[in-house]
Amino acid sequence: MAPVGPRSGDAIFASGERVNAELFTLTYGAIVRQLLTDLEEVDEVNKQLDQMGYNIGIRLVDEFLAKSNVSRCVDFKETTDVIAKVGFKMFLGVSASVTNWDADGTCCSIMLDDNPLVDFVELPDTCQGLYYCNILSGVIRGALEMVSMKADVTWARDMLRGDDAFELQVKLIKQVPEEYPYKDD
Ligand code: MYR
Secondary structure (H helix, E strand, O other): OOOOOHHHHHHHHHOOOOOOHHHHHHHHHHHHHHHHHHHOOHHHHHHHHHHHHHHHHHHHHHHHHHHOOOOOOOOHHHHHHHHHHHHHHHHHOOOEEEEOOOOOOOEEEEEEOOOHHHOOOOOOHHHOOOOOOHHHHHHHHHHHHHOOEEEEEEEEEOHHHOOOOEEEEEEEEEEOHHHOOOOOO
């Protein structure tokens, strides 16, 4: 069977309407399971989940701007704050916060208060290296890129891997203003 492509993940987010949380969680689990079957290597699954998320993230920005009253963010700090506080609520139904800023304001952590992707999930020993929620890192990477910020987004802590929190580290690599697709007015 062909690997599950970006379209599968996209469908979950595409309507922007309320989706039954259990169905959403189980559907995501089925996608991850299928990727594990098709790709066999967890590193490849991690990459594919991130890529699926990226493809979703670059499209979510339009919907986000259409539905929220958020105006253009002035910098990386404000953008990460909006993603955590407004974006996560809008698309995942959970709140998140931004912490752990480094001295030059280019690296921070997004802490999830809750993570609906992992309800009912327990990873078997064969999935030790799996970043099960890697779709979320990709979504944030894609969304940031659409507002002209190239960033590395990685899991610093993952409760499925035995950590005490879900923490995404977001590191700004560079700003690319010419990729910003919106006008200021
Ligand atoms: C701006 O125009 O500068 C603000 C744009 C903020 C981008 C917000 C994109 C929302 C992405 C939400 C991620 C949700 C993860 C589940």
